[in-house]
Amino acid sequence: MSINTHVDSNNKQVTISIEGAFGFSLVQDFRRCYVDRKDHSFTIDLRLVNYIDSAGLGMLLNMHNYLEQPDGMIKLINVLPQVRKILIISRFDKKFKIE
Template structure:
């Protein structure tokens, strides 16, 4: 079973993470955004079905941001559970990513 699903609609790419967002899905997650190099795309990370994140997930998000190149490009993190939002806040990710 895959834990990472990618949906593209026009210029919007949504990467859905199901279950655990940790080192075990590193390659799947990297493949999800590496295939979409177009600078005109908007990326959303959908976490509605994510129950756990660890420090490697934080690193993967930072690597994604660096890989996509533009500091101005907004990567939106959507439907984050309160327990996960606490981790993002402690790590100051609320300053690096847009949360909705």
């Protein structure tokens, strides 16, 4: 389980790549990726996430609330089918753009 962050300061774009299970053990690392960057747009790459639990869902909601961005402005990309199913059941497709 790890998180990598790429910040493109010129375009004010942050890409967060997560590997492994997206859960409670990543709370602090995930928060550090977006705190103090309210003026950036965000893409979260989930290509290497094979599982997301309620803590992972909560982290996404906390990020959405903290950034105060309109629904659909945070993109979740490369979502595996088993993770996409959880996101859709949880109605995250209403708050995030899922690609």
